[in-house]
Amino acid sequence: MIRLEPLKEVSKGLLYVTPAIAVIVTILLGTVMFAVLGKDPVQAISIIFLEPLTNSFAISEMIVKATPLILIGLGLSFGFRAGIWNIGAEGQFTVGALAGGAVALALHEVEGIWVLPLMCLAGILGGMAWAAIPAFLRTRFNTNEILVTLMLTYVAVLLLSVMVHGPLKDPEGLNFPESRLFHESAILPILIEETRVHIGFLVALAAVLVAWVILRHHVFGYQVKVMGQSPRAANYGGFAQQRVVWTCLMISGGLAGLAGLFEAAGPVGQLVPALPVGYGFTAIIVAFLGRLTPVGILLSGFVMALTYIGGEAAQIEMNLPSAVTGVFQGMFLFSLLGIDVLARYRIQVSRPAWAAEK
Amino acid sequence: MDLLVLILQGVIVSATSLVFAAIGELVVERAGVLNLGLEGMMVLGAIAGFAVTLDTGSYVVGIAAAAVTGAIAASLFGFLTQILLSNQVATGLALTIFGLGLSALLGQGYSGESTEPLAKIHIFFLSDIPIVGPLMFSHDPLVYLSLALAVGVAWFLAKTRTGLILRAIGENHDAAHAIGYSVVGVRMAALLFGGACAGVGGAYLSTVQTPLWVENITAGRGWIALAIVVFSAWRPGRALLGAYLFGGVTIVQLHVQGFGIDIEAQYLSMLPYLVTILVLVLISHDKARISLNAPACLAKPFFVSS
Numbered sequence: 001m002i003r004l005e006p007l008k009e010v011s012k013g014l015l016y017v018t019p020a021i022a023v024i025v026t027i028l029l030g031t032v033m034f035a036v037l038g039k040d041p042v043q044a045i046s047i048i049f050l051e052p053l054t055n056s057f058a059i060s061e062m063i064v065k066a067t068p069l070i071l072i073g074l075g076l077s078f079g080f081r082a083g084i085w086n087i088g089a090e091g092q093f094t095v096g097a098l099a100g101g102a103v104a105l106a107l108h109e110v111e112g113i114w115v116l117p118l119m120c121l122a123g124i125l126g127g128m129a130w131a132a133i134p135a136f137l138r139t140r141f142n143t144n145e146i147l148v149t150l151m152l153t154y155v156a157v158l159l160l161s162v163m164v165h166g167p168l169k170d171p172e173g174l175n176f177p178e179s180r181l182f183h184e185s186a187i188l189p190i191l192i193e194e195t196r197v198h199i200g201f202l203v204a205l206a207a208v209l210v211a212w213v214i215l216r217h218h219v220f221g222y223q224v225k226v227m228g229q230s231p232r233a234a235n236y237g238g239f240a241q242q243r244v245v246w247t248c249l250m251i252s253g254g255l256a257g258l259a260g261l262f263e264a265a266g267p268v269g270q271l272v273p274a275l276p277v278g279y280g281f282t283a284i285i286v287a288f289l290g291r292l293t294p295v296g297i298l299l300s301g302f303v304m305a306l307t308y309i310g311g312e313a314a315q316i317e318m319n320l321p322s323a324v325t326g327v328f329q330g331m332f333l334f335s336l337l338g339i340d341v342l343a344r345y346r347i348q349v350s351r352p353a354w355a356a357e358k
Numbered sequence: 359m360d361l362l363v364l365i366l367q368g369v370i371v372s373a374t375s376l377v378f379a380a381i382g383e384l385v386v387e388r389a390g391v392l393n394l395g396l397e398g399m400m401v402l403g404a405i406a407g408f409a410v411t412l413d414t415g416s417y418v419v420g421i422a423a424a425a426v427t428g429a430i431a432a433s434l435f436g437f438l439t440q441i442l443l444s445n446q447v448a449t450g451l452a453l454t455i456f457g458l459g460l461s462a463l464l465g466q467g468y469s470g471e472s473t474e475p476l477a478k479i480h481i482f483f484l485s486d487i488p489i490v491g492p493l494m495f496s497h498d499p500l501v502y503l504s505l506a507l508a509v510g511v512a513w514f515l516a517k518t519r520t521g522l523i524l525r526a527i528g529e530n531h532d533a534a535h536a537i538g539y540s541v542v543g544v545r546m547a548a549l550l551f552g553g554a555c556a557g558v559g560g561a562y563l564s565t566v567q568t569p570l571w572v573e574n575i576t577a578g579r580g581w582i583a584l585a586i587v588v589f590s591a592w593r594p595g596r597a598l599l600g601a602y603l604f605g606g607v608t609i610v611q612l613h614v615q616g617f618g619i620d621i622e623a624q625y626l627s628m629l630p631y632l633v634t635i636l637v638l639v640l641i642s643h644d645k646a647r648i649s650l651n652a653p654a655c656l657a658k659p660f661f662v663s664s
Contacts, residue, residue, distance in 0.1 A: 004443060004661055037463070085447055137635070141643040146394070146447070147585050148638065151631040154578050158624040166622070284451060323462030323573065330398075330456020334434070337444035337452065345443065345661075 004345040014343040019289050019296070022336035023303065029331050039318060047317055048310030048328070058313075060195035062305040064267055065279075068093070068259035070204040070301035072283035074211050075255030077292040079248035082224040086134070086249055088149025089256040090280025091156035092127040096257020097264040098160050099126025101271040104186035104264075105168055105179055115185040119261055127257015128250050130156060135249040139242045145249070153280070161273045168271055179271035188266045200262035204301075207255065211294040220247065256280060278326075282308075285333045304329065363492050365609055370493075370501060371567055373605025375400070375559040377504040379583035380590070380597045381511050382555025387587055388515060389548035390528035390655035394450025395435050397580025398457025399553050400560035403428040405461040407561025408571045411473050421500070421561050428557020429550045431457060436549040439659075440542045446657045454580070462573045472570040476500065500562055505598075507555070512594035524548060528653035531660045541660050556580070578631065585634045589641050591651040600637075607633050 027045060034041040052058035072089045079086045086092075100123030107115055133152060137143040161177070170180040188198035215221035227244050259279065264271055286304050290296030311325030341347075379400055386393050393399075406427035411420025435453050438444045476498040479485070484495040515521040524544055527534040531541045563579070564571055582604055590597035611626040642648050 006661065087451060137639055141639045142645050142648070143635075143638050143642045144588065147581060147588070148635050150581050151578070151585075151634050154631045155628045158628050162622050162624040165624075281451075281455060284448075285455070288448060321462055321466045323459045326455055326459025327463055328459075330452050330459055333448065333452035334438065334456065337449050338438050338442050340444060341442040 025335040052309040065305035066301040068279045071259040073286035075252035082227040088153040091153035092253040092256035093260035094156040095130040096123040096127035097260030100261030123261025124254040127253040131249040131253025198266040368609040375562045376601035378559030380586040382552035386552035392657035395453025398454035399556035403557025403560030404564035408564040424557040424561030425554040428553040432553025468571040
């Protein structure tokens with residue numbers, strides 16, 4: 001008989017080693033998958049996971065893609081700790097980009113250093129507003145936030161499409177569904193010359209620091225932990241669960257909105273229907289792979305960014321569809337969840353009862 | 359009148375994939391497991407059904423392949439959540455992300471291809487009766503299969519001993535285990551059934567309803583099916599009703615512009631998602647009723663403590 005015995009204390013050491021094991025397991029599974037699909041596994045794996053690391057431009061692109069992942073993942077981690085499942089960050093990202101982008105377009109003849117901060121504010125508020133819907137419905141009507149946030153993602157993407165086909169369409173363009181290019185004051189300053197790395201990355205790093213301080217030293221960090229581990233204890237503890245729900249959704253919505261605005265005002269430089277490319281969903285994996293800790297999320301943001309860069313390289317060099325990125329991301333989460341059993345349970349191999357009696 | 363018949367036929371077609379997925383998930387949730395990977399299993403079933411139907415020319419083989427694919431995907435979820443006791447919400451999300459990616463990878467060579475629509479049945483005389491004929495006796499076989507599935511599941515849950523055991527495990531797995539039932543075994547079986555149903559639902563979409571393969575063909579239908587299960591208060595009859603309601607919303611959206619109402623297509627495409635939210639709010643605002651109907655052990659991990 002093999003049995004799993006839950007550990008009283010979750011093994012701290014293993015908790016941080018298992019994500020690394022998950023990465024290795026994923027690469028092994030990927031090798032098997034490519035072999036089954038009849039592609040050269042060694043070549044595919046090295047293109048996806050190794051080559052991007054040897055090339056300075058690819059590394060800069062990793063930073064560009066890690067920026068939204070870290071921001072969104074950090075926001076989500078608070079809710080996930082408390083058992084509040086915002087899985088619609090993609091929608092909050094989209095509405096944030098839309099709101100901030102609309103400010104940029106409205107001010108397209110105005111120059112000034114205050115334009116960008118105003119856009120960021122609009123982006124944060126846009127994301128918060130979109131997340132306020134599930135927060136309100138959950139606290140007022142007891143409605144499951146998983147399904148509401150997800151449904152709102154589809155609505156947000158359609159909303160972006162309506163806007164760039166109509167009110168926000170470039171009046172001087174060739175009738176393509178896209179906004180005009182943002183003007184100079186509305187574009188994020190570049191951090192490293194000749195790359196697309198923008199100052200949003202510094203904001204993401206600052207957010208990591210702030211999140212670390214909150215979780216460690218602020219009572220709110222304590223509240224989300226208690227609420228996640230025991231909602232009833234949270235009740236007895238006397239703090240309002242409703243407020244934790246609101247705060248978690250506002251943090252994740254605001255950060256996702258900011259990430260969306262950064263994407264529009266950074267690498268993309270305008271509003272297009274294809275702006276949301278799945279960062280909101282990938283960030284869920286980033287949060288888990290990072291163990292819901294700020295520093296972990298910083299690292300796992302880079303690992304997941306690597307799957308994007310590697311996926312693009314595989315697309316160009318091996319004619320694989322870009323969907324290979326999603327396959328690897330799914331496998332990452334699968335392996336992590338599977339291997340987690342090592343950190344949370346003790347595997348007991350017990351002899352059957354008749355053997356023990358002898 | 360003809361237009362009305364046409365619209366109602368459209369409702370039936372667009373509801374059928376939801377019926378399969380929702381009824382399958384309903385059994386899974388009745389056994390106390392929440393599989394949020396419905397969307398992933400559906401989309402994998404969609405590509406498997408489409409590819410196999412196109413390659414073999416046989417719908418029977420194609421639909422069977424979709425069912426097997428859905429069940430395999432569900433067994434992966436089952437292994438992680440039931441054996442390795444992983445978090446069901448996170449594992450379901452992983453299955454959806456993985457399924458969407460893998461289906462796109464496997465479907466690379468099938469983009470833009472299309473299959474012949476599945477032939478509709480024709481019964482002598484009955485199918486020729488005006489209105490009743492086209493509405494009741496002229497669909498493809500899978501429509502009837504989906505209805506039979508709903509009736510069969512309702513009977514299974516309410517009237518059979520195995521159905522009772524399954525419900526008992528969903529309500530109180532510790533008690534069921536103490537009596538001697540295999541919690542993990544029953545839950546795995548329910549998951550395989552739910553996966554097969556989701557796979558067939560996806561295949562209905564790609565081989566009958568559209569019928570072609572595009573990436574992301576399910577477009578949130580798996581999530582809508584999950585909402586239908588909540589809407590149904592975990593009863594098969596109401597799940598059927600819910601699926602037809604959503605089928606109706608999808609079809610109304612296609613016909614609104616035909617009635618000369620000037621509105622952007624995107625606003626109409628938002629309808630099914632907005633209606634889902636509205637329905638969820640209406641259903642769940644009564645906290646007592648939800649907790650009365652929901653299986654008490656839904657999404658709770660089960661492990662044997664010595």
